[in-house]
Each structure stands twice: as structure tokens, then as C-alpha cells.
Amino acid sequence: MDFSLTEKQKMIRRVTREFAEKHIAPIAEESDQQSRLDPQVMEEMKKMGYFGTCIPKEYGGAGLHEDTISFCIITEEIGRIDASWSITTGVHASVCAYPIYKFGTEEQKQKFLIPLAKGEKLGVFALTEANAGSDAGGVETNAYLDGDEWVLNGSKIFATNGGIAETLLVVTKTGQKGKRKELTVFIVDTNTPGYSVGVREDKLGVRASNTSELVFQDVRIPKENVLGSVGSGFRIGLQILDYGRILMAAQCVGLGQAALEASIKYANERVQFGRPIGSFQGVQWKIADMGVAVECARLLTYQAAWMCDNGLEYGTMGSMAKLKASEAAMQATHDAVQIHGGYGLMKAYAVERYFRDAKMAEIYEGTSEIQRMVIAQKLLRRGY
Amino acid sequence: MKIFTCIKQVPGVSEVKIDPKTNTLVRKGIPSITNPMDNNATELALSIKEKHGGEVIALSMGPPQAEEVLRQALAMGADEAYLLTDRAFAGADTLATSHTLGLAIKKILKDSGDEKKYLVICGTQAIDGDTAQVGPELAEELGLPQITYVQKCELKGDKIITERVFRSEETVIIESKLPALISVLKEVNDPRFPTMTGIVNAHEEMEVKYLNANDLKAGKENIGLTGSKTEVFKIFIPEKKGKHVVLEGSVEEMVQQLCNNLKEDKLL
Ligand SMILES: Cc1cc2nc3c(=O)[nH]c(=O)nc-3n(C[C@H](O)[C@H](O)[C@H](O)COP(=O)(O)OP(=O)(O)OC[C@H]3O[C@@H](n4cnc5c(N)ncnc54)[C@H](O)[C@@H]3O)c2cc1C
Ligand SMILES: Cc1cc2nc3c(=O)[nH]c(=O)nc-3n(C[C@H](O)[C@H](O)[C@H](O)COP(=O)(O)OP(=O)(O)OC[C@H]3O[C@@H](n4cnc5c(N)ncnc54)[C@H](O)[C@@H]3O)c2cc1C
Numbered sequence: 001m002d003f004s005l006t007e008k009q010k011m012i013r014r015v016t017r018e019f020a021e022k023h024i025a026p027i028a029e030e031s032d033q034q035s036r037l038d039p040q041v042m043e044e045m046k047k048m049g050y051f052g053t054c055i056p057k058e059y060g061g062a063g064l065h066e067d068t069i070s071f072c073i074i075t076e077e078i079g080r081i082d083a084s085w086s087i088t089t090g091v092h093a094s095v096c097a098y099p100i101y102k103f104g105t106e107e108q109k110q111k112f113l114i115p116l117a118k119g120e121k122l123g124v125f126a127l128t129e130a131n132a133g134s135d136a137g138g139v140e141t142n143a144y145l146d147g148d149e150w151v152l153n154g155s156k157i158f159a160t161n162g163g164i165a166e167t168l169l170v171v172t173k174t175g176q177k178g179k180r181k182e183l184t185v186f187i188v189d190t191n192t193p194g195y196s197v198g199v200r201e202d203k204l205g206v207r208a209s210n211t212s213e214l215v216f217q218d219v220r221i222p223k224e225n226v227l228g229s230v231g232s233g234f235r236i237g238l239q240i241l242d243y244g245r246i247l248m249a250a251q252c253v254g255l256g257q258a259a260l261e262a263s264i265k266y267a268n269e270r271v272q273f274g275r276p277i278g279s280f281q282g283v284q285w286k287i288a289d290m291g292v293a294v295e296c297a298r299l300l301t302y303q304a305a306w307m308c309d310n311g312l313e314y315g316t317m318g319s320m321a322k323l324k325a326s327e328a329a330m331q332a333t334h335d336a337v338q339i340h341g342g343y344g345l346m347k348a349y350a351v352e353r354y355f356r357d358a359k360m361a362e363i364y365e366g367t368s369e370i371q372r373m374v375i376a377q378k379l380l381r382r383g384y
Numbered sequence: 385m386k387i388f389t390c391i392k393q394v395p396g397v398s399e400v401k402i403d404p405k406t407n408t409l410v411r412k413g414i415p416s417i418t419n420p421m422d423n424n425a426t427e428l429a430l431s432i433k434e435k436h437g438g439e440v441i442a443l444s445m446g447p448p449q450a451e452e453v454l455r456q457a458l459a460m461g462a463d464e465a466y467l468l469t470d471r472a473f474a475g476a477d478t479l480a481t482s483h484t485l486g487l488a489i490k491k492i493l494k495d496s497g498d499e500k501k502y503l504v505i506c507g508t509q510a511i512d513g514d515t516a517q518v519g520p521e522l523a524e525e526l527g528l529p530q531i532t533y534v535q536k537c538e539l540k541g542d543k544i545i546t547e548r549v550f551r552s553e554e555t556v557i558i559e560s561k562l563p564a565l566i567s568v569l570k571e572v573n574d575p576r577f578p579t580m581t582g583i584v585n586a587h588e589e590m591e592v593k594y595l596n597a598n599d600l601k602a603g604k605e606n607i608g609l610t611g612s613k614t615e616v617f618k619i620f621i622p623e624k625k626g627k628h629v630v631l632e633g634s635v636e637e638m639v640q641q642l643c644n645n646l647k648e649d650k651l652l
Contacts, residue, residue: 007452008587011459012580019577049580062580063588074580 005069013073019048020081028082031208032353037088037164045119050074050089052117054098059109060117065101068305072250076298079254083357084208086251087364091160092116095244096123096169100187103228103236112167112187121166125244126156126214127237134370136237137181141216142173150174150186150226152219155198158364162212163197166190170216171237174230183233185240187225194219205356241365242315245322246308248365249301252325255361256294259329259336259354263287266340277339286335293328300324316378323371326361333358385438385562386502387429388489390522391422391457393450394512402619409512418453421507423460423575424568429505430461431573432539439463441492445473445484451592458586459578466492470596475609478517484607485518486525487600501542504565508533519567529560535571 005013023044031038045051053071055061064070071093079086097116100108115121132138141154152172156162168188175182188195198213228236267278267287277283300321307314333355337344344351362368396417401410429440442457444450445468454465468488476484493499504526509516516532523530535555536547542562549569550556578586597607604610629645631638646652 006587007455008583011452011456011578011583011587015459015578015583047579048577053580057581057584063584064580 005073009067009070009073012070013077016048016074016077017080019044020078020085024078024081024085028084029347029350029353031082031084033207033347035202035207037084037208037210041085042119045085045089050078051092051119051122052097053089053093055093055101055113055117059101060114061097061101065098066309068246068308069302071247072253072301072305075247075250076254076257076301079251080258081254082208083251083255083354083361084206086254087160087206087209087248087360088122090247090251091125091244092123092165094247095125095240096161096165096167098243099125099169099185099227099236099240102239103185104187105224107224108187108227112189116167122161122164124159124161124165124168124214125240126159126162126168127171127241128158129154129156134367136171136183136234139171139173139181139183141170143184143186143221144174145223146220148223149220150223152186152188152194152216152221154216156214156216157198158201158211159214160364161210162214163200163210168214169227169240170214171233174233177231181234182231183237184230185227185233185236186221187227188216188219188221192219192221203360205353205358205360207356238315242318243308245318245365246301246304246314248361249297249304249318249321249325252322252329252358252361253294253298253301255329255354255358256290256297256325256332259332259351259358260287260290260294262349262351262354263290263332263336263339266343270341283339286339290332290335293324293331297321297325297328316375319366319371319374322365323368323375326358327368329354329358329361385436386493386496386499387432387438387440388492388502388504389422389425389429389440389442389457389462390485390504390506390518391426391442391444391453392419392507392510392513392518393417393444393446393453394419394510402621404620416449416452418456419507419510419512421509421568421570422453423456424570424572425505425507426457426460426462427573427575428537428568429503430576432503433461436539441466443468443485443488445469445476445481445488447474454592455586456578458590458592459582460576461578461582465590465592466595467592468595468600470598470608472597472602472604472608475612476607477612477614478513478515478521479613480607480609480611482518482521482525483611484600484602485522487602488595489522489526491595491600500563502563503539503544504528504563506565506567508567508569516567519565523565526563526565528563528565530565530567531558531560532567534566534568537566537568537572 023041027038049062052061054065056065057063075086075090100113116123143150143152170186170188173181174184194217196215198215201211267283268276270277304314304317304321336351337355340351343349393416395414403410433440440462442454442462442465444454458465506519531546533549534546538545543559545559547555548558631641
């Protein structure tokens with residue numbers, strides 16, 4: 001067993017950290033308050049290749065499709081500075097671009113994947129609906145075949161990148177087999193007539209990230225835009241989420257790391273009762289627990305990524321990583337605010353933002369309850 | 385046209401610590417980085433290449449782990465990288481360093497058919513050794529005109545036009561025909577970050593070529609410790625001696641007091 005990163009991975013971490021500190025950190029607070037992704041940062045991120053991390057070079061990506069650990073490191077380092085950016089690139093690359101690479105036809109890759117990988121177009125994975133959250137089986141957005149086209153109707157909510165994207169993966173009901181719905185994933189170009197963006201959500205955390213409602217009214221999709229095959233939506237959808245979860249875990253590792261670093265710094269600087277507060281056991285224990293939680297989360301995340309890269313079944317490990325990392329981030333950011341005292345509640349300190357951002361992670365890409373459910377089912381079936 | 389950039393790996397701290405027992409730099413636990421101004425050198429080389437064409441060749445002399453700074457140059461966009469590494473190069477002072485770098489440049493030029501028009505770009509100074517001598521000495525080795533402390537630079541035809549900082553406040557415009565050597569300040573540009581694709585290529589598709597003393601046909605007497613004209617007897621951080629005195633009163637009184645103090649200390 002070897003836990004060391006390769007030279008390439010080390011350079012990716014160092015460069016991404018420097019990049020995020022230089023370009024994202026100075027405007028992170030402003031972006032949060034204005035609920036806005038800075039267009040200049042967007043351009044810089046495109047140039048760096050962060051929108052096509054996990055896509056092969058021949059499709060315009062960075063060529064890290066077999067190095068999910070590097071993808072995690074990138075997402076972690078961006079998340080360490082601003083989770084709004086890590087969710088934007090993470091979702092775009094892991095649950096929109098990557099599935100097209102994995103399940104798409106050569107024509108779909110040429111047409112949709114290349115602009116996504118280069119960041120020329122942003123991507124969405126739209127599953128959640130008003131009546132279908134944790135229960136994906138509740139999907140009501142539907143499509144029927146009319147000649148050579150599918151006609152889509154319905155609406156999706158809470159879609160990350162929804163209002164700024166041009167390429168959507170939409171999970172749609174295309175039939176019924178007994179009690180089971182038959183689902184299909186469509187690639188939808190947002191320029192198609194009948195498509196519109198509904199409300200953009202105003203949120204507690206990851207505020208700069210765009211979370212929007214998507215509305216489909218008789219949107220006609222050419223037959224060639226089916227991802228995988230008709231009726232494979234449930235299977236593909238689960239695989240897409242399995243992969244995406246590793247990256248959501250990675251961004252939580254970054255968020256937890258940020259909370260830990262801010263706490264260490266503050267505990268060493270803030271003096272009360274004539275001593276730095278870091279010398280008090282009550283504060284020390286929080287720091288210790290934070291450190292342990294973040295390291296556990298990192299190990300699980302990298303392990304899930306490693307299993308993915310080595311062709312092993314990684315779904316459960318990914319769920320474990322996502323559960324542990326989001327809860328570690330929640331705990332760490334909660335304690336970070338506590339260690340900062342009153343200042344921790346103020347906008348002037350980044351921990352206030354970290355705390356709000358962390359809460360989101362326990363909900364999206366499967367709530368903590370759903371992760372526990374999935375993990376338990378697996379463990380109970382497997383018997384160890 | 386070949387554009388050479390010389391890159392030194394240095395400890396990534398602003399204050400170097402010295403082991404008082406061995407008189408050497410404390411390197412343990414300190415990450416190594418590219419000497420910051422050398423990133424400016426690489427950036428300049430790349431921007432010249434993008435405008436005028438050419439080939440960017442990164443060079444470093446150092447132990448095998450210095451490969452890392454060359455990989456970074458490749459990730460930024462350099463076309464080739466050479467690591468000059470050999471036990472015989474160890475302990476080099478600035479003269480031996482520039483001699484070795486010079487041999488490598490001559491060899492690369494010769495092997496590629498003796499190109500006459502080329503440019504060598506160094507950082508002005510390294511954050512550890514800090515002598516700012518390697519650039520100028522390397523120019524002498526190669527018999528090139530040199531322009532140091534460059535803060536602006538442009539290539540026009542076969543001339544390089546530079547703005548050089550002069551006596552820290554003034555600037556002078558200096559032109560030189562190629563081949564030439566320039567050493568740059570950090571003000572010359574804002575170095576690009578290597579892209580993700582660049583990093584992947586630098587590690588998976590490109591190689592850092594190694595050159596040893598034999599490859600360079602270097603004479604023992606001119607390289608490494610034996611080729612060094614200077615010798616470090618002792619390195620130390622100067623102790624803070626003497627006391628700190630604050631003078632008070634009117635200007636006349638303070639001046640009077642200062643003169644008295646200096647006379648007392650036999651400094652005046
Ligand atoms: C910022 C943000 C970004 C998002 N981005 C996307 C996106 O890009 N694409 C997309 O499709 N969706 C996205 N979502 C939606 C997200 O995945 C859902 O909100 C999430 O899956 C939960 O669904 P829900 O909100 O309907 O909650 P519900 O499913 O209604 O859950 C409510 C509560 O009940 C609990 N619960 C439900 N079922 C069970 C059970 N069986 N046992 C125990 N407890 C249970 C849940 O854990 C939760 O606590 C995003 C959400 C947010 C907040
Ligand atoms: C603690 C310490 C004490 C030293 N004492 C002496 C001494 O007493 N006498 C003496 O002559 N030297 C001394 N040196 C210098 C030493 O031998 C050098 O590290 C080396 O020769 C380069 O000099 P420099 O670091 O001053 O580089 P500088 O001349 O400041 O560097 C200018 C530029 O030259 C290029 N360059 C420098 N070194 C390399 C390299 N290895 N590979 C590729 N490019 C390079 C880079 O572009 C760099 O930006 C000392 C160094 C240290 C760290």
C-alpha cells in the first residue's frame with residue numbers, strides 16, 4: 001500500500017491551490033453576497049482546463065479520465081477556497097460531461113462533449129423534481145416519441161448550473177413497465193424551442209452557484225439525443241450519481257480543510273485570559289476532532305477514487321465518502337464558527353460562509369439519510 | 385530560434401535557515417520551488433515564442449529532484465528540458481554553475497546544427513544564493529552581450545529591446561542584436577499557471593533529458609567544487625549586537641548627542 005501522490009498529482013494540487021488563492025479567494029465573499037460567479041474567473045478556469053478535467057484530450061479535456069484522484073484533488077482545492085466554484089465545475093464535469101464520454105455515441109461526443117470539456121458550454125444533470133427528490137422513481141417529466149423526435153414535457157428543480165448552462169442531461173419518464181417507470185436520459189440543447197429557465201433559487205449556501213428550475217414545454221429532441229438507450233435511464237442515472245458523489249465528497253474535504261486551517265490560525269492568534277485560545281483544552285479538542293474528521297473524509301474519498309480508477313465497484317465507498325465528508329465539513333465548519341466566537345458570525349470572516357456552504361452538502365447528490373440507507377442495504381446484504 | 389531559460393530549484397521560503405553545526409542550508413521539511421524570477425524567464429520565453437515562433441528550452445543544474453522545476457516549465461509550455469546532474473557538479477559556485485550551463489547550451493546548439501540566432505533568459509537572482517552573478521557569468525561563457533535587471537522586453541526582428549532598471553529608480557532602454565542573454569526581474573510579466581493539460585503532458589508525454597559531466601565533456605577543473613574559485617568558510621546569521629538607543633529632544637540636541645555618542649564609540 002502506498003499513500004503517496006504521484007509527481008503529477010502533487011503538481012496539480014500545488015498549481016490548483018495557487019490558482020484558487022490568486023484568482024478565487026479575493027472575490028469569494030463578494031461572489032457569495034452577490035450570488036454571482038465572476039465571469040473573469042470563469043474565463044481563467046476554462047483556460048486552466050477545470051471544466052474538462054475528467055475528459056480525454058481527444059475530446060478537448062485535460063486527460064485525467066483515468067485519474068479520479070487528480071480530479072478529487074482539483075475539486076478539493078477549489079472547494080477549499082469557494083464551494084460555489086467547486087460545485088459548478090464538479091457538477092458540470094462529473095455528472096454532465098463525464099456521462100456523455102462514458103455512455104455517449106461518437107456523434108454525441110463530437111457535438112456535445114467537446115464544447116463541454118473546453119468549458120465553452122456549461123452542463124447540467126437534471127433529475128430532481130418537485131415530487132421527486134430522494135425518490136428518483138417519482139419523476140414525472142415525460143417524453144413520447146413522435147416520428148423521429150421525442151417530445152419532452154415537465155419541469156426540473158434545483159438544477160445546479162441550470163440558468164447558465166447550454167447542455168442538459170434530463171432524466172425523463174418514457175414509459176411504464178408494470179409498476180416500474182421506464183426512465184431515459186436525454187441530452188438537451190437549451191436553444192431548443194419550448195425550453196425555458198424558471199426561478200433561480202436564492203439559497204443559504206453555495207450562493208454564487210446557479211441553482212435553477214428548468215421548464216420543458218413540448219421540447220422536441222432528435223432521436224439521436226438519447227444517452228445510452230431508451231429505458232436505461234435508471235441504471236445510467238445511478239452510475240452517474242455514483243461517480244458524481246466522489247467529487248462532492250472531495251469538495252467537502254476542501255471545505256473541511258478550509259475550516260480547519262482558519263481555526264488553527266485563529267486559535268493561535270486570538271488571545272483571551274492572557275493566552276492564545278488554542279492553549280485551552282476546550283478549543284484544542286475541537287481542533288483535534290476537526291483534523292481527524294477531515295483526514296477520515298480525505299482517505300475515504302481518495303479510496304473511492306482509487307477504486308474507480310482501478311475498475312473496482314466503488315458505489316458504496318463513494319456513498320461512505322460523501323456521507324463522511326459532508327458531515328465532517330458540517331462539523332468542522334460548525335466548530336470553526338464556534339472557535340471564532342462572535343467574529344465567526346460576521347461576514348468579514350470566511351468561516352461564516354463555509355458554515356452555510358457545508359449545510360448544502362448534506363443535502364444535494366443524495367441526503368445523508370439516503371446515503372445511510374444505501375450503505376446499510378449494501379452492508380446488510382453483503383453481511384460484513 | 386532557440387530560447388533558453390535557466391531555472392534554479394530553491395527552497396520555498398523567504399528566510400533560509402542555516403544549520404550552525406554543518407554550515408549548510410536546512411532543507412529538511414522545506415518544499416522546493418522554482419526560483420520565482422525563473423518563472424518570469426519562462427513566461428517571457430513562451431510569450432516570445434507565441435509571437436515570433438521558436439523553441440523554448442529549459443535548463444537546470446541540480447540534483448535529480450530538480451526535475452520537478454523542469455516539469456513545471458514543460459507544463460507551462462516549454463518544448464524541451466535538460467537537467468544537468470552529476471555528482472561532479474556538486475558544490476559549484478556561480479562561476480562553475482555558469483560554466484556548466486554554458487557547456488550545455490553550446491552542446492544543444494551544436495547538436496542542432498549550430499544555430500546562430502538565439503536568446504538566453506535567466507532570472508536576475510535566486511532567492512537563496514542571491515548573488516545575481518550566474519546570468520552575467522553565463523553571458524561571458526557564451527561570449528554574448530548581456531542585459532540585466534530587465535523589466536520590459538520585446539523582440540523586433542533580430543533585435544531584443546529591453547527596459548533595464550538602473551540605480552533602482554531610473555530605467556534605460558537597451559537594445560541588443562541576437563544572440564544575447566538577458567536576466568529578468570519579476571516586473572517583466574505575470575507568469576502563467578500551467579494548465580491541467582499542460583501538467584498531464586509534462587508528466588506523461590514529455591521527457592526531461594539528463595546531461596552529465598561526460599555528456600558535456602566538462603573538465604573536472606572547471607566544474608563543481610573543484611571548479612569553484614570561491615569557497616564558503618562559514619555561513620552564519622549575524623547576531624544582533626549592541627544596544628538600541630532612542631534620542632530625544634530638539635533636532636539640535638539630538639544631533640549633538642548623536643555626535644557625542646559616535647565620538648565615544650570612536651566612530652567619528
Ligand atoms: C444546492 C443544491 C443543488 C442541487 N443540484 C441538483 C442538481 O444539479 N441536479 C438535481 O437533479 N438535483 C439537484 N439538487 C437536488 C437534491 O439532490 C435534492 O434536494 C435531494 O436529493 C433531496 O431531495 P428533496 O429536496 O426533494 O428532499 P426529500 O427527498 O423530500 O427529503 C426530505 C427529507 O426526508 C428525508 N428522507 C427522504 N426519504 C427518506 C428515507 N427513505 N429514509 C429516511 N429519510 C428520508 C431526506 O433525507 C430529507 O431529510 C440540488 C439541491 C441543492 C440544495
Ligand atoms: C547559502 C549559499 C551560499 C553561497 N555562497 C556562495 C559563495 O560564497 N560564492 C559563490 O560564488 N556562490 C555562492 N553560492 C552560490 C551557489 O553556489 C549557487 O547556488 C549557484 O552557483 C547559483 O548562484 P545564485 O544562487 O546566486 O544564483 P543567481 O546568480 O542569483 O541566479 C540568477 C539566475 O541564474 C540562473 N541559475 C542560477 N543557478 C542555476 C542553476 N543551478 N541551474 C540553472 N539556472 C541557474 C537562474 O536563471 C537564476 O534566476 C551560495 C549559495 C548559497 C545557497
